[in-house]
Amino acid sequence: MPLGGLSVWAKYEIGDTRRYVATMGPLATGPEVRGAVADTLTHGIMTKVEAGRLDGELRQFVREAARSFTSTPAFRTAWDTANRAAHDAVLRALRGERDDAVTLDLAPVTQQLRDRLAEDRVPLAHRIPVTHTEITVLEGREVAALRKGFRMLEFASFWLPVAALALAVGGILLAVRRRRAIIATALGAALGAALLALATAVVRALTLADLPPHVSRAAAAAVYDALTSTLRTATWTILALGLTVAATAWLTGRVARHRARSAEPPPARAREERRARA
Known part of the structure; x- marks a missing residue:
């Protein structure tokens, strides 16, 4: 992702x-x-x-x-x-x-x-x-160093998102416990977004540290921040969405289990019902 x-x-x-x-x-x-x-x-x-x-x-x-x-x-x-x-x-x-x-x-x-x-x-x-x-x-x-990476990213711009979505949906549909699969998938998406946000920050620091003396550091930082604005917004959105989905699935699971336990009759009453049926 x-x-x-x-x-x-x-x-x-x-x-x-x-x-x-x-x-x-x-x-x-x-x-x-x-x-x-x-x-x-x-x-x-x-x-x-x-x-x-x-x-x-x-x-x-x-x-x-x-x-x-x-x-x-x-x-x-x-x-x-x-x-x-x-x-x-x-x-x-x-x-x-x-x-x-x-x-x-x-x-x-x-x-x-x-x-x-x-x-x-x-x-x-x-x-x-x-x-x-x-x-x-x-x-x-x-140019030579960036060409291979850029071409790979251009080729992967369609297939990687589709593969990530297909694997996530397929894993949830095939899971025995789908609620747990949803939680794991959402947390995985949030972790992936967090890693991408961290990588963006690290690359920014390395880029600014490696500038030639005659290049304005402030201007380079402004350009980098502008170019990565959409990427950073997307990563934080996915991070927040992943955590929200995971928390919602976990809470709804807790509520469902609590309701199921509340609907069960007490042990003594259950024994009396079994004797009556016998």
């Missing part, structure tokens, strides 16, 4: 460009992503500009302008466009055969930012070159 839930999430949440862009869209208004994008744009621009004594002043202007630009509708449009392009590139890499690195080009965003700086009469804004400033989304070795 944990692998089934993970495969469904990978197929319909991560593997769907429309849903991916919709999930990532709200991050464009968050301070973590806005700050990381502003820092990346500022660094990319300043490495291309020779400002001399005006370097510090220009850097400050560019940083403030970049930060201001990330609050505009134009940036949100560029953000969605960039994420859509990056997601398409990642899916092509994972579903293809080549192990090339996946990169994202920031040239369109740089162009809009330069126009914004020129309108604000920032010194040397016209000298900012609009070059292909690329961000590496996935390294080549990461």
Whole structure:
């Protein structure tokens, strides 16, 4: 069941460009992503500009302008466009055969930012070159490592949930004591959900701990949390549902046994009834 839930999430949440862009869209208004994008744009621009004594002043202007630009509708449009392009590139890499690195080009965003700086009469804004400033989304070795796992999850996204449901229903129908089978199945589902929630948290910690120094930890955490939001919601829902079903089945069993004992006649009365019948 944990692998089934993970495969469904990978197929319909991560593997769907429309849903991916919709999930990532709200991050464009968050301070973590806005700050990381502003820092990346500022660094990319300043490495291309020779400002001399005006370097510090220009850097400050560019940083403030970049930060201001990330609050505009134009940036949100560029953000969605960039994420859509990056997601398409990642899916092509994972579903293809080549192990090339996946990169994202920031040239369109740089162009809009330069126009914004020129309108604000920032010194040397016209000298900012609009070059292909690329961000590496996935390294080549990461593509090769992720491809097999992603393909397996895509294949299993249908069969694993169906198999888990069939085994659960079949086990309950074939069980001699079905109430106990329902309790065991519900507890098993809850345990599986708990393991998946734990794995999600562990992977989050490992991912953030393994980031390169230049990558914003806050932005990466925001992205990870957004992407796994549906998965975490599903795991906690299954966990709560499993515990509820198990508790309900156990309580109804207790009530049924109590009623059965209450309906039985006392031992003395039962002996008298047997003598009368004899």
